Every structure is written in C-alpha cells, then in structure tokens.
Amino acid sequence: MSHASHVHDQAPPVRVAIVPDSFKGSARAVDVAAAMARGVHDAFAAAGVEVLVHTLPFADGGEGTLDALLGAWGADALTVDTTDALGRPVRARYGLSPDGRTGVVEAAEANGLPLVSDVPLRPLTATTRGIGPLVTALLDAGAEEILLCIGGSATTDGGAGLLSALGARLLARDGSELPDGGGSLTDLHRLDTTGLDPRARSVRWRIACDVTNPLLGETGAAAVFGPQKGAAPDDVRLLDAGLRRLVDVLAELTGDDVRDRAGMGAAGGLPAPLTALLGAEVLPGSRMVAEVLDAERLMADADLVLTGEGRFDGQSLGGKVVDAVRRLAPAGRPVVVIAGDVSVTSEELRRSGVTAAFSTARGPRSLERMREDVLADVEWTTANCCRLLAHHFASPDVTRGPRP
Template sequence: MLCVMSKEMREQDETTDAVRVVAIPDSFKGSASAIEVAEAMADGAREAYADRGVAVSVHTLPFADGGEGTLDALLGAWGTKALTVDTTDALGRPTRARYGVSADGRTGVVEAAEANGLPGVADVPLQARTASSRGVGPLVSALLDQGVEEILLCIGGSASTDGGTGMLSALGVRFLDSEGSELPDGGGELTNLASLDLSGLDQRARSVRWRIACDVTNPLVGERGAAAVFGPQKGASPEDVRVLDAGLARLADVLAEATGQDLREVEGMGAAGGIPVTMSALLGAELVPGSRMVAEVLDADRLLGEADLVLTGEGRFDSQSLGGKVVDAVRRLTPEHVPVVVIAGSVSVTAEELRRSGVTAAFSIARGPRTLEEIREETLPEITSTAYQCCRLLTHPALPSTVQPVPGTH
C-alpha cells in the first residue's frame, strides 16, 4: 500500500546517507491532480539537491483528506488504474463511474460523488427530494466482485439526502411502506417508511470491513442535521428541508427497531445526506477522519517519520487548511524537528497563524499580478520552480544540512 517509486528513486533510496524528502501534497483543484503536484515538487527538489551535489531520496506521496481527489491519490500511490462501471447519477440517469483497487487486491475505494455527486447533475435544476444514492451501489458491487476485504467509502459532495437508502437498495435491502410496497428513491419518500426487508442484502457486503471518510460532526437530524445544514446546497427549499428531516428521523426510528441502535444523535451521521446511518446500522461501517484514513492506507506516518524535509501544499493555503485538511494532517504526522514547507497557489495565512500552526514556511507559486487562468496554465512549472528555490535555500552551504527549528515548532 506504499507509493510506487521510479527506478531512479529506488536507486537513491539505497544511498543510506541521502537526504530524505517527502512530497505529499493535495491536488490544486481545477489545476493539477495531487499526483501531478507531487511529481512537480519532486522534480524541483531533485534539481536543487543535484546542484549542490547532495544525494537525495525523494518519495512522492499524493495525498487527500477523504474528499474529492482521494480516489486519484490512492490510485497514484498504489500504482493501479481506475476501473469503471455502468451506473446512474443522483437523478437516475445512466452514467459511468470510477472506482479503485489496491495493488494487492485487498482494499477498494469508492468516491460516492462519482455516482451521486452534485457535479453530475449540475446541468439541470437540483431535485432535493428525489435525488438518490442508488448509483453508488453498483460501484460497491463491482468491488465485491473483485473480492476485496475492505472498502474505503469517500462520501463528500453528494447531491442526495436519502440516508443512504438508495445505495442499500441497490445492494438488496428493501425499504417498505405500511402496505409492504417498496418506496420510490429519494429522501422525500422516507416519511412513509414502515419496515426493512434485509433478506435480499448481498451478504458479501456484511463480510467486508467498511470505513467511511467523514470530516463533519453533524448528527442525522435537527438544526445541525443533514437536511437543515446541507440540504439547501442541494436545492432544498425550507419545505423540502422539513420533509427531508422528517424522513431521516423516520429512517432512524425504523433502523433502531431493526437493529437496536438509535444513531440519530451520533456525530457524523448527517454527512453526505445521512449515508453513514444506514451503513453503520446495517453493515457496521466505521466513521474515520478522511485524512487519517488516507494516511493509514498510504503508510504516511512511517514515511514522514523518516523524512528530513516535507513538501506539501494545496491550491489555497488559508486558515481553513489548518483545521483538518491535508496540510493540517501532514504537519501533525510529521515529527517536530522536521521542516514542513507549504507550496500553494495562494497563501493567505498570517505570520501568527503560521507560527502557531507548526508549518515551517509557506510560499505561493504566483509571481506578480496574474489572473487565475494564467496561474492555472503555469501551475506545474511554477510548483517545480518554487520547490527548487525552497530546496536551494535549505541546502545552502552556510546552513546546516537540516533545518533545526525552535523546540515545539516545525
């Protein structure tokens, strides 16, 4: 599950006294994938150390926080290609969606938004009551066909508020009204839910380990619930919010009757329109912070623990970056004595925020006044150039071979 290194990088690793650099960025959304950014950073680092005649071992580890880009980050680290399957979008229209499997075949990853995401239905008016997670089911079935032992489910960016009932329906669960008829798709129908029929559930779904990347703490229902907080982003009117919230409450009632677990107030159950509540109640899914899940899968803590320098970054480095996103995860996983340098499209943290964060330094790739489109066109070369300049500075003969920060900071 570790990153796949080039022949050059493997040879460099054999030099035990080489400086160890880890390039572990997020994507620059809309401009470059995490894989491309990591390689651009690595190119700049190699060139800088070569200029100084210093042996270097560079590990590229494209990272993500469990949201958009996680699939690509894991595929890049595993060295495997995306697989595709026919499915439906959040409105039931035919589409194709991607999923991934680790090199050893044991772990699968699904980005739910590949099937039920807002971008997939951006061409029509949003339909909050009828939008469904059903399209995620075929992705899961494809992974079960592959024989994986664990499924990593990344649920951000969903267009649905159906409590995951569409996804579970695709896996064989029947959600029934008082007359025993199966409910139509969508969270707007859940107020009519009376019972569950689990007899048709694909039993393979019970045998795998489920981990759901979840970085929100919202409960299922109420003022901080899935419908109230996230429903308006999915086109829900105030009346839609009321109906959807009532439907999710009814779903919680029925799940509690069937399993003995009342999960409506549990933190995180309101993520992605409530997908975690059915997955947790019926399949024993574990909710974990997305960045922590990705770090574990990629063995990031070990690689960062062995580093002499860490390069990370994202499109915009601001105060929100320090609250659980990739840069925050990287700095927390990196030993205090190891420099952590952020390279970003734009940097808006204050000196005090940077000082408190534990990040050693942050640099923008933008050179002078430029439009966003101009920056996007030159993103990768500018990342390489900025990484080169950082590493040139850190390898200056007048400086120690590694930067020694003030105790208690990076």
C-alpha cells in the first residue's frame, strides 16, 4: 500500500517503510501498520514535508504469520473443515497467494494448544492429523510451495498424524495401523508410503522454525516441550522413545538420519518426517517471511524504517521481527521501534543497530484497557516520534535513500 501526502514539491518525498509484527493478543500486524501509517502522515503533514509510505505487515513465522502474509498479499483467508489435536471438529484457516503458487498453513489452526485448552491435555494421543486437510486443500488448489508455520502446538507425535492424513501408513509388527499420538510410536515397525499423496513430494516445503532443538534427548522435543503439553516424566520418556523409533524407521526408509539436525525438535518433532521424506527446508520464520514478501527490495530505498511489536526486549534481537527488520533496513537509515513495552537496556539498544525505541504506554492503565486502546496508542506514539523526525527530514542537508 503506497500513497503520498502532497504538501509541497520543493524536495522529493520522504520514503517511510512501516514493517511491524502483530501486538500479540491485542492487534494484527496489518492493523498496527495502518495505525502507524496514520501517525506518520499526520506528523509529516503538520511539518509540511511530503511523505511516501509503504506498509508491510510482518511476522516471525509464529502466531500471526498467516494474517501478515494475507495482509501483504491483499488476500482473504480460506477455510476448511478439519480436526483439532484431540480429533474434534474445527474449522481452520489457511492462505493462498494471489498467483496461486504459494500456500501458507499455521499448524496451530489444527493442532494448537489454545484449541484444546478447555479439557485436560492428552500428551500421548494428541495428533497432527488435522493439519492434513489444510495441506490437501492447498495441493488441490495447485500450490507449488507450502509455507508451514509450526509454533504453538499441542502435539508430540513427530508429524505421524500429518503423514497418515496424507496417505502414509504407520504399521505395527502385526501389520495393523498405529493409533494416533506419540504414545504409540514405540510400536512402529514399518512406514508404508505407497499411498502417500504424490503431490506432497513434488511441492516445495518450507518450515518456519524459531527453535534449534534436536529431536531427541534432554534438549529434544519431548523433554523440553512435552511438559508444556501436559507430559509427566513417564510420558516424556515414552514420547522420546517413540520419536527415536520414528527417526530410526525414517532413516532406514530414506537414508537421511535427521535426529541430530537443528530444529527437528520443534512442534513435537513435526519437521522430522517432512525433512527426511519430502525434502522440507527448515529456516527461521522471519527469514522465510522476508523472502516471501521480498522485504529487502521493498525496503531498499527507505529513508526511515518503522517497526514494532507488543514487547521489545532482548529476545527481540535474536531472530524475531525487529531483528529481521534491522538487518534488512538500508545501511545508515534510522530504524525506530514502536512497542507496547520497551524492556531493552541502553547498552542493548546501542549494540542492536536500532536507532530508538518508544513505548506506547501512556500512564497507569489496566492490561485490558491497554489492549482496547492499542491502535490509538500506536498511532499517537508514532505521530509523536515522527513530529521530531519530520523536522529532521525537512533539512535540505539530509541525505535520502537511493531513488529508482
């Protein structure tokens, strides 16, 4: 979305790139970007400086990635009937790029923890089977690439349910099919892929992953993430043993042993079979989103880059949206963070490459009230920041970005 505020034509317009994350639990990235754009226009218009704004809602591959990509594409979410991690009916969203070539799935739409928060967690039987109809819908639509965002899962089944939904058969020694869930994987004898949807092999898979944990052991899927999904110590040992058996069978079948590969322990081991069987590429979510949106090119001529998120802290600088934006921003251009909570130290900010960070908090208020007012606060804070910057850019001595 690009538009200019025409105030005078003595100088070329200031080019502002707005590249925010969502404010988790409060506002979508597309709405945050729109609020920031309003603040930019108000501030620069008041200073008599022409501005050209480009908004690019962003995400790090976790919650909100589907909405960010749909917002950038100008596309609506599609839906399909599927099941949650406990096998209960649910209607889940997915996305398709305007050219029909790239599909995006947030796995948590089918196997996410929030969907099963109303009942006691079932770590041994929770399944990724519900992701299957989302993938199949994209294959039916002719997608050539599937972007799979895997955060927030309730499952530790090593992607076994998804494989089953796509036509593979996980067989016990007696030839019977295993029941759903990671708790049954210790009985896996053979993986029959003759019925696997051939389109799943031909499509390009990219998996957004923000952890580096391996599949097995004390830093693996079951030990680190299993307790968050309801696994007691005995459950953790059983799930880890099941994932070990699964990766052994995958290695025998494909010749690719992924057990020690970084990121295979994410989302209960979901990347492991997709990598070994289907050649999936696992990469940081913010990098994947940046590539899909061609963010570096779109930001290349920016004079000013604005980004934001709900909480800006030390973790923001380690692979999250703010980290990606500061790396993609043109050298020498100011990068400003607008966030609900700014918790970085002065030294962290100095080392980060971020020019400045501003909190949207305006006096004591309840968290509920802050969530209600988040977009108004984002607009107000952005406008205040840009009132100062507008006078800076009004100077004829300020160097602007390259022009096409």
